[in-house]
Amino acid sequence: MPEEKALNGTKQNTEPASPLSGLAPMTKNQVMDIAMDLGKILLKSGAETSRVEDTMMRFCRSYGYYDLNVFCTPTVIILGDESPRGKSRVFRVRWRATDLGLIMDINELSYNFRRWKLDYAGAKRWLQGRLALSHPYGNTAVCLASGFGSACFAMLLGSASIYNFVAAFLTGFIAMALLKMVNSFHPTPFWENFLAGLSIGIVAQTCCLLYPYCTLENITVGALMPFLPGLAFTNGVRDYMAGDLLSGNSRIAEAGLFALSIAIGLAFALKVWDWGGLP
Amino acid sequence: MMHYLMAFAFAFFATVAFGVLFQGPKRILWRSGLIGGLGWIIFIGLKEGFSVHSFSANFLATVVIALASELFARIWKEPTTVFEVPAIIPLVPGLGMYKGMNYILQDYVSYGSEVLLGAAVDSCAIALGIMMVSGVLRALKTGNDMARQRQQDLLGTAVPPDLYVTDPEEEK
Numbered sequence: 491m492p493e494e495k496a497l498n499g500t501k502q503n504t505e506p507a508s509p510l511s512g513l514a515p516m517t518k519n520q521v522m523d524i525a526m527d528l529g530k531i532l533l534k535s536g537a538e539t540s541r542v543e544d545t546m547m548r549f550c551r552s553y554g555y556y557d558l559n560v561f562c563t564p565t566v567i568i569l570g571d572e573s574p575r576g577k578s579r580v581f582r583v584r585w586r587a588t589d590l591g592l593i594m595d596i597n598e599l600s601y602n603f604r605r606w607k608l609d610y611a612g613a614k615r616w617l618q619g620r621l622a623l624s625h626p627y628g629n630t631a632v633c634l635a636s637g638f639g640s641a642c643f644a645m646l647l648g649s650a651s652i653y654n655f656v657a658a659f660l661t662g663f664i665a666m667a668l669l670k671m672v673n674s675f676h677p678t679p680f681w682e683n684f685l686a687g688l689s690i691g692i693v694a695q696t697c698c699l700l701y702p703y704c705t706l707e708n709i710t711v712g713a714l715m716p717f718l719p720g721l722a723f724t725n726g727v728r729d730y731m732a733g734d735l736l737s738g739n740s741r742i743a744e745a746g747l748f749a750l751s752i753a754i755g756l757a758f759a760l761k762v763w764d765w766g767g768l769p
Numbered sequence: 770m771m772h773y774l775m776a777f778a779f780a781f782f783a784t785v786a787f788g789v790l791f792q793g794p795k796r797i798l799w800r801s802g803l804i805g806g807l808g809w810i811i812f813i814g815l816k817e818g819f820s821v822h823s824f825s826a827n828f829l830a831t832v833v834i835a836l837a838s839e840l841f842a843r844i845w846k847e848p849t850t851v852f853e854v855p856a857i858i859p860l861v862p863g864l865g866m867y868k869g870m871n872y873i874l875q876d877y878v879s880y881g882s883e884v885l886l887g888a889a890v891d892s893c894a895i896a897l898g899i900m901m902v903s904g905v906l907r908a909l910k911t912g913n914d915m916a917r918q919r920q921q922d923l924l925g926t927a928v929p930p931d932l933y934v935t936d937p938e939e940e941k
Contacts, residue, residue: 590793639786
């Protein structure tokens with residue numbers, strides 16, 4: 491391996507430094523590389539900012555590089571070197587998705603790095619292998635889950651009946667399927683949520699028109715639930731508590747904006763329905 | 770009793786569906802489902818059985834959810850968020866938001882804003898619950914870590930020499 495040749499005879503190899511005992515040697519550049527990868531994956535799969543910063547810092551410090559510092563907001567990661575002639579790295583995050591499994595596995599890696607004895611190439615390979623397995627549920631499963639979740643919520647809100655269950659299932663399923671269809675055009679989050687609200691309003695009212703035993707309120711609220719920004723809200727609050735005020739503010743603002751755009755879409759559907767003179 | 774059992778079952782399945790929506794692996798789905806069902810049962814039990822105000826009911830249910838997910842996180846060595854995020858979702862006051870918006874659309878602005886404000890207060894209760902539990906447990910867990918980091922922040926790069934590693938590439 492080329493890295494081993496470069497490291498022969500350096501201070502790191504000859505000195506039995508106690509904190510590095512279980513670790514394969516890595517240069518500072520390589521450590522920054524892996525730390526940046528961990529941060530990117532975590533932030534892109536929807537982890538809180540404090541978790542991203544904590545994981546990256548713990549990784550850098552476990553190699554003894556105490557002069558690397560991380561600054562992270564929901565849209566950018568900056569890994570800076572405090573030492574003179576140090577280089578820094580910046581990564582701009584534009585698209586974020588949610589993948590709890592990836593967060594769990596990266597967390598496991600960052601706690602077990604010492605035990606698994608991964609070197610640079612091994613860590614890269616592990617990360618690539620894990621990334622290939624990300625997003626285990628396909629579009630069909632996600633749409634079905636959205637429909638099922640909506641249906642269960644509609645039953646939770648009182649006046650439980652099988653009609654509400656079926657109608658809410660249809661509404662949630664159709665809204666999520668529509669989002670997955672327009673996903674390839676990369677709409678901005680505002681238009682995505684607007685479309686979700688619009689389709690929920692139209693489908694729910696159609697269900698109520700076709701079958702008068704359905705409750706419009708329950709169906710709509712149940713179908714709205716998968717699109718409410720619960721993750722952004724929870725993460726924002728946790729960021730506040732961890733002291734990352736900037737990320738907390740922006741996450742809460744994101745949650746508010748998303749909720750507002752769903753409400754605008756839904757209101758648009760209801761108003762248009764009214765103007766059309768339909769019941 | 771039947772009512773609560775059904776509520777538990779529906780909250781369980783809703784939470785599991787949300788776990789799938791958030792791409793959670795299969796081994797955590799039923800665990801977060803258990804927490805979500807528990808939180809919802811406590812919420813409606815307090816609200817309907819003991820007629821507690823919805824702020825307090827939301828707050829207590831969130832505290833129970835957060836504590837249970839911290840416990841599960843300790844047991845199965847997973848991050849807390851993974852259990853907490855799907856389990857919190859049933860408590861989100863979607864009905865209040867929808868009702869308030871609908872009243873405002875129909876020109877009952879004052880009543881609509883009252884309902885919307887109630888929903889906002891409920892979500893504040895949820896936020897408060899998460900904040901309190903995560904703040905207390907963070908203080909307990911990372912107290913030592915934080916102290917070390919604070920010392921480092923004060924000292925800058927002046928770390929103990931046996932911990933400091935020079936970059937082999939830089940020495941060349």
